[in-house]
Amino acid sequence: MRRLFIILGDQLDRESLIFKHADREQDHFWMAEVAEESTHVWSHKQRTALFLSAMRHFAQWLKGEAYPLTYLAMDSHEFPSLSDALGDFLSEHQPEEVWMVKPGDYRVFKSLAETCKAHDTDIKQLHDQHFLSTPAEFKQWADGKKQLRMEYWYRQLRKQYKVLMSDDKTPEGGKWNYDQSNRKSFGKDGPQKVPKTLEWPQDDITKDVIVLVNDRFADHPGELESLHWPVTPEQAEQALARFLDEALPQFGDYQDAMWTGEPFLNHSLISAAMNLKMLHPMTVIEQAELRYHHGDAPLAAVEGFIRQILGWREYVRGLYWLHMPDWLEMNALGAKQDLPDFYWTAETDMTCLRESIGQTLKYGYAHHIQRLMVTGLFALVYGVDPKQVHEWYLAVYVDAVEWVELPNTLGMSQYADDGIMASKPYAASGQYINRMSNYCKHCKYDPKLAVGDKACSVTTLYWDFLDTHRERLAANPRMGFMLKNLQAKSSEDIAAIKAQAVTFRERTS
Ligand code: SF4
Known part of the structure; x- marks a missing residue:
């Protein structure tokens, strides 16, 4: 075998540069379904099913085009990870070279590159022409x-x-x-x-995949009676x-x-x-x-x-x-709380979160403002460990691949990178959610209130967040207006808000 071309589940491009380099007579293609890609984060059933069905349809197209392909379906082998499966193939077939399009996940590339190195070969990377810049x-x-x-x-x-x-x-x-x-x-x-x-x-391909995912990943989040995605x-x-x-x-x-x-x-x-x-x-x-x-x-x-x-x-x-890889470890705000359990169940009396998480668990989808200004905003002001937030987003959204999910989560949404991505933390009170939706009209809480039985926890935690990070945020001119409003509050008001935030965190952790 002269060259091996690896194709990953997010590289299903019929115009990929690999086809401009490949020789059907001498080269070989390789694709593998492995459980680790659904378990390294606790992947939503819709997400796993989408990847597997799309991969199998792509493999069908490759075969139709007479490209020589080894395709490892998940139910046909015992390899837990891509590197295990690739290592076995390399040992048996010893291709002269290994090629692939640049992956969208640092972790995956690192593990495949190490596997190839252990077999005395490097991976040659091709430009992913589904991006308009390199x-x-x-x-x-x-x-x-x-x-x-x-x-x-x-x-x-x-x-x-x-x-x-x-x-x-x-x-x-x-x-x-x-x-x-x-x-x-x-x-x-x-x-x-x-x-x-x-x-x-x-x-039949999608039907088989649905059966497989419901069987193999039964305790993963989400529903999979039907698959909602192309x-x-x-x-x-x-x-x-x-x-x-x-x-x-x-x-x-x-x-x-x-x-x-x-x-x-x-x-x-x-x-x-x-x-x-x-x-x-x-x-x-x-x-x-x-x-x-x-x-x-x-x-x-x-x-x-x-x-x-x-x-x-x-x-x-x-x-x-x-x-990368430094971004993954950043936690500029020192956030340490565990992600509340209701992110995996949608069982909360806060309507905004119940709606946004509920549809996420059903479809593997929420739109950008639900992600940034409901689930992301709440995690930010609650003080959730950003790595846990990252892993949740990577697990539950059908479009989540690390190159896009990680900057949006750790950077834009959680400000864990201290402003690499966003010019200020996307913190807001429940009043923003009230302005942009009807969620608060269907909620037992009042977005204007930060303390008391009817207090909206997004609002409580927003003021608590501003007060906790007051010094750091003061250096950011874009936070001036918010901090001025904070300064207008009396020390008694701030103490009551902080006490309410502590009680809320104790109740939900
Ligand atoms: Fe969400 Fe607060 Fe509005 Fe309820 S009142 S929906 S918790 S923002």
């Missing part, structure tokens, strides 16, 4: 900058790829960012028309078309809004397909931009959506490779 380009951009901000990286890529540009230097509409227009709530009446989501009939590039294209046709025009206005019983609203639901590399980011960007040029969607909605992909996605991936 870690080396990002590093070059970041070098020498005191502070990195997504907005400037995004503008550079907008110019480079001529996305939403009037000319070489001028953004479409004269503004780079329409974020201010994209923060509406649904008001009293709620969402007027929520687009339907797609469901695909289960083929498992082939064709299904991913259909999911994209649904979003563009039915949800994009309203997406901008309400992208930060939340509503009881509405898990999906106007969100695209394509992040999992993109992160498994079944849907190319430039396809998504180009099609969204066309909707604007054809007058089918407003600029603010299209720009806000494209910024998530061309800006945010590329930025977090660049940061991930710039700061």
Whole structure:
């Protein structure tokens, strides 16, 4: 065997660079399903089933294209980990070289590289062309900058790829960012028309996977009567078309809004397909931009959506490779609490958390504001150990791969990196949740109150958080307004809030 090409579960790209290098006559492809990828964090059943079904569909396509493939299905072998399975293959077949596309998880790459080294070979890495920039380009951009901000990286890529540009230097509409227009709530009446989501009939591959996951990972979080996510590039294209046709025009206005019983609203639901590399980011960007040029969607909605992909996605991936492995160990705020049990059960009387966690456990999905400003916000102000928060997010979301999940959790949401990712901690009281949703109307607590029986714990913990980290936060000009409000409170008020926070933590730990 001349070369072995490894394909991981999040590398299901039919246009991958490996196919430009591979020789069907002399080279070989290798894919493996292993339990460790579902147990190193306690993976949601939907997440495991999505990966396995999509992998098996990709293997079917590879075989149809006559690529020689070894595919280890989970029920056909006893290897606990990818490195164990690969080591066995290398011992038996001794390929001259091992190649793969750059993985999205430092841990996985390290273990595979060590396995190869033990077999006297290095892994040659190819660019993952499902990203529009490389870690080396990002590093070059970041070098020498005191502070990195997504907005400037995004503008550079907008110019480079001529996305939403009037000319070489001028953004479409004269503004780079329409974020201010994209923060509406649904008001009293709620969402007027929520687009339907797609469901695909289960083929034999998906049916087999559902049986396997329900059997093998029975005690893992989540439900799996059916699988709600695209498992082939064709299904991913259909999911994209649904979003563009039915949800994009309203997406901008309400992208930060939340509503009881509405898990999906106007969100695209394509992040999992993109992160498994079944849907190319430039396809998504180009099609969204066309909707604007054809007058089918407003600029603010299209720009806000494209910024998530061309800006945010590329930025977090660049940061991930710039700061790993150190990022994983950061805990700038010294947070030590255990993650409350209700993150795994949704059994809480706080409506915002019950709704956001409940839909997460059902579908493996919550939208970005539910993740950042409900579950993430609560963990931040409660003071949960950021590594536990990271492991929860990596486990429960179908689109979670470490390159995207870790920066968003440890950086953006938990501020464990002391501001590498975000210019300030995303701390807020229950009043923010009340403004952006109807959750508080259905809650026994009052978001305005920080003490007493009706006190909203998000609000209590918010003031407690500000007081606990008062000195550190004082150095951050973006925290000035919040700290001024804190200073307006009397020492008796602060003492009562802190006592309430202690009682709440004792009750929930
Ligand atoms: Fe959440 Fe507080 Fe609102 Fe209840 S009152 S839903 S706990 S923010």
